[in-house]
Amino acid sequence: xTGVTQxxxxxxxxxxxxxxxxxxxxLGHNAMYWYKQSAKKPLELMFVYSLEERVENNSVPSxxxxxxxxxxHLFLHLHTLQPEDSALYLCASSQAAGGLGxxxxxxxxxxxxxxx
Amino acid sequence: AQSVTQLDSHVSVSEGTPVLxxxxxxxxxxxxxxxxxxxxxxxxxxxxxxxxxxTLVKGINGFEAEFKKSETSFHLTKPSAHMSDAAxxxxxxxxxxxxxxxxxxxxxxxxxx
Numbered sequence: 205x206t207g208v209t210q211x212x213x214x215x216x217x218x219x220x221x222x223x224x225x226x227x228x229x230x231l232g233h234n235a236m237y238w239y240k241q242s243a244k245k246p247l248e249l250m251f252v253y254s255l256e257e258r259v260e261n262n263s264v265p266s267x268x269x270x271x272x273x274x275x276x277h278l279f280l281h282l283h284t285l286q287p288e289d290s291a292l293y294l295c296a297s298s299q300a301a302g303g304l305g306x307x308x309x310x311x312x313x314x315x316x317x318x319x320x
Numbered sequence: 321a322q323s324v325t326q327l328d329s330h331v332s333v334s335e336g337t338p339v340l341x342x343x344x345x346x347x348x349x350x351x352x353x354x355x356x357x358x359x360x361x362x363x364x365x366x367x368x369x370x371x372x373x374x375t376l377v378k379g380i381n382g383f384e385a386e387f388k389k390s391e392t393s394f395h396l397t398k399p400s401a402h403m404s405d406a407a408x409x410x411x412x413x414x415x416x417x418x419x420x421x422x423x424x425x426x427x428x429x430x431x432x433x
Contacts, residue, residue: 208363246324247410247423260420294363308354309421311363 207231208312210295216318217285225280225315227295235300236278237309238270241292253278254300285319292316322347322415326424334432339383339398341427343411346392352414353394354421355385359407367409370394381405406431 208229217223229236238250252260253272267289269281278295292314298307327342345351352371356364368379375387385396394411411424 210363246425247421249420252420296364308366308369310366311356313361313363
């Protein structure tokens with residue numbers, strides 16, 4: 205496997221379910237990101253992890269819970285979601301040097317989530 | 321505050337004709353700017369990026385973009401469109417050293433035979 209992979213690629217869940225999205229990067233990067241891509245809206249940054257520490261939580265509801273156990277893996281735990289949470293969830297990684305500004309982010313293919 | 325505006329939500333060109341996708345930005349800092357492309361059911365792929373070096377940036381697949389500070393623009397061009405260029409294109413600005421990327425709304429490029 206190369207690049208950034210995400211599983212599952214598609215997920216349908218009810219509002220009372222608990223599920224997790226997984227992201228794995230094979231690029232040796234030290235920063236990882238979760239984004240939400242909704243129809244007709246720009247991509248929204250949800251969470252940023254640098255060196256396995258969360259450095260950004262972009263006012264995301266607590267029903268989304270990220271976890272970064274190591275620099276290669278990132279999870280997004282989901283519980284009691286709402287239908288408006290249906291979207292494409294994208295993971296990205298980058299190699300953060302002195303800061304997090306200039307480094308290119310590499311994206312996975314995304315998980316298409318449908319909440320019923 | 322940083323922001324990005326993609327001036328066209330949809331652009332349609334004929335194969336072999338030039339492509340122009342327009343992007344204007346607003347930034348308090350000296351910005352880093354990117355263009356990403358997203359093909360259906362795929363993740364975002366970096367086309368090119370500007371990081372205060374040369375103002376004319378060349379990317380993959382024959383695309384290039386020119387940074388014009390006086391016009392706060394970063395338009396994406398390609399001399400000759402190919403059918404495989406049909407996709408969604410995002411103009412993106414990076415905020416300082418925060419790792420935050422601000423995405424434009426996207427432009428859907430349609431290429432007709």
